[in-house]
Amino acid sequence: MNNLIIRNAKREDVKSIYTLINALAKFEKEEHAVQITVEELAEDGFGENPSYSCIVAELEGRVIGFALYFIRYSTWQGKTVYLEDFLVDENYRSKGIGKLLFEEMISIAQNLNVRQMSWQVLDWNEGAIRFYKKYEAEFADEWLNVRILFDKK
Amino acid sequence: MNNLIIRNAKREDVKSIYTLINALAKFEKEEHAVQITVEELAEDGFGENPSYSCIVAELEGRVIGFALYFIRYSTWQGKTVYLEDFLVDENYRSKGIGKLLFEEMISIAQNLNVRQMSWQVLDWNEGAIRFYKKYEAEFADEWLNVRILFDKK
Numbered sequence: 028m029n030n031l032i033i034r035n036a037k038r039e040d041v042k043s044i045y046t047l048i049n050a051l052a053k054f055e056k057e058e059h060a061v062q063i064t065v066e067e068l069a070e071d072g073f074g075e076n077p078s079y080s081c082i083v084a085e086l087e088g089r090v091i092g093f094a095l096y097f098i099r100y101s102t103w104q105g106k107t108v109y110l111e112d113f114l115v116d117e118n119y120r121s122k123g124i125g126k127l128l129f130e131e132m133i134s135i136a137q138n139l140n141v142r143q144m145s146w147q148v149l150d151w152n153e154g155a156i157r158f159y160k161k162y163e164a165e166f167a168d169e170w171l172n173v174r175i176l177f178d179k180k
Numbered sequence: 181m182n183n184l185i186i187r188n189a190k191r192e193d194v195k196s197i198y199t200l201i202n203a204l205a206k207f208e209k210e211e212h213a214v215q216i217t218v219e220e221l222a223e224d225g226f227g228e229n230p231s232y233s234c235i236v237a238e239l240e241g242r243v244i245g246f247a248l249y250f251i252r253y254s255t256w257q258g259k260t261v262y263l264e265d266f267l268v269d270e271n272y273r274s275k276g277i278g279k280l281l282f283e284e285m286i287s288i289a290q291n292l293n294v295r296q297m298s299w300q301v302l303d304w305n306e307g308a309i310r311f312y313k314k315y316e317a318e319f320a321d322e323w324l325n326v327r328i329l330f331d332k333k
Contacts, residue, residue, distance in 0.1 A: 048255045048256075052256060057256070060256045060257075061255075061256045062256060062257050062258075062295060063254075063255065063256060063257060063258045067258050068255070068258075071253065071258060071259065078251070078253040078258075078259055079253045095255060097252065097253050098231070099250065099252050099262070100224065100231040100232045100250050100264060101216075101264070102201045102214075102216065102221070102248060102264055102265045103201075103205060103210070103213045103214045103215060103216060104213075104215050104216060105215075105216045105220050105221075105224060105231075106224065106231055109252070111253060111254070111255055112255045133328065136328075136330065137330055140332055140333050141330065141332070142215060142329060142330060142331075142332045143327050143328070143329050143330065144327065144328050144330070145325065145326060145327035145328075146326050146327075147323045147324060147325060147326065148323070148324050148326050149322055149323060149324075150322050150323070150324050151322065156324075159326055162328055163328070164326045164327065164328050165326065165327050165328075165329070166324050166325070166326050167324065167325040167326075167327075168324050168325075169302055169303050169304065170300040170301070170302060170303070170323075170325050171300060171301050171302075171303050171309075171319050171320065171321050172298065172300060172319070172320040172321075172323050173298060173299050173300065173301050173312055173317045173318070173319055173320075174296050174297065174298035174299075174317065174318050174320075175286065175289075175296070175297050175298075175315055175316070175317050175318075176295060176296050176318070177289065177290055177294065177295060177296065177297070178295075179293055179294070179295045180293050
């Protein structure tokens with residue numbers, strides 16, 4: 028993996044990131060939940076007042092993994108880093124690419140001087156849970172996610 | 181409840197909000213999880229580039245409930261409203277104050293033209309779950325919350 032680069036995402040990467048987002052949704056059995064468009068994702072991340080930041084793993088000019096995050100607020104801990112999506116293309120797993128991306132995320136969170144980095148994992152995703160346990164991550168299982176959907180005008 | 185007002189929070193409300201945040205953490209059996217200070221909460225909400233917005237229920241000059249929220253990002257749905265904390269003082273429950281606050285939140289989310297308002301609820305908080313079901317909220321129980329804690333410098 029000599030040619031592997033971990034770097035900040037650029038607007039040109041959005042199409043590749045969008046493809047990976049859809050692959051992740053499919054893995055999570057939520058294929059049809061992706062309502063966002065490539066254009067919206069590009070504008071939201073690389074327009075004025077970006078809503079998220081993103082790092083990518085690039086191998087020989089191709090984006091094969093990403094970690095997308097933003098600062099969110101906790102009334103217990105103040106500003107925290109939230110890891111919204113994190114995926115390595117299934118054809119490039121078990122090569123340590125996820126480890127590089129995730130450790131870069133830890134480093135980003137530490138540099139931002141927050142008290143916490145948090146995310147969610149599906150309770151049946153044993154591979155991911157095993158991975159996170161290596162980092163002494165804490166798991167909480169008594170919270171339900173709740174939502175109300177609206178029609179966007 | 182003729183004197184009840186639902187309004188945007190002001191910096192002067194932060195001390196009352198902080199007291200309610202601690203009451204909520206105690207109810208959630210996470211009393212010691214509140215690491216934030218009143219000063220930090222004030223600066224984060226009412227300084228430059230606020231990290232959150234907040235509405236309060238005021239009765240006879242006293243803040244007896246609040247809903248604290250911010251815009252967060254979903255790679256499936258774009259910008260969404262996230263309801264971080266929502267509480268009515270236990271001495272003022274069952275009077276419809278929560279209903280007023282929550283319906284104001286729905287109205288805020290609709291005006292922001294997002295596809296979703298989301299939040300979390302403890303799986304044993306039956307009263308809250310019953311309340312949210314009235315609004316046809318969707319519940320998802322297969323996600324675990326995961327976090328890594330850091331020492332803040």
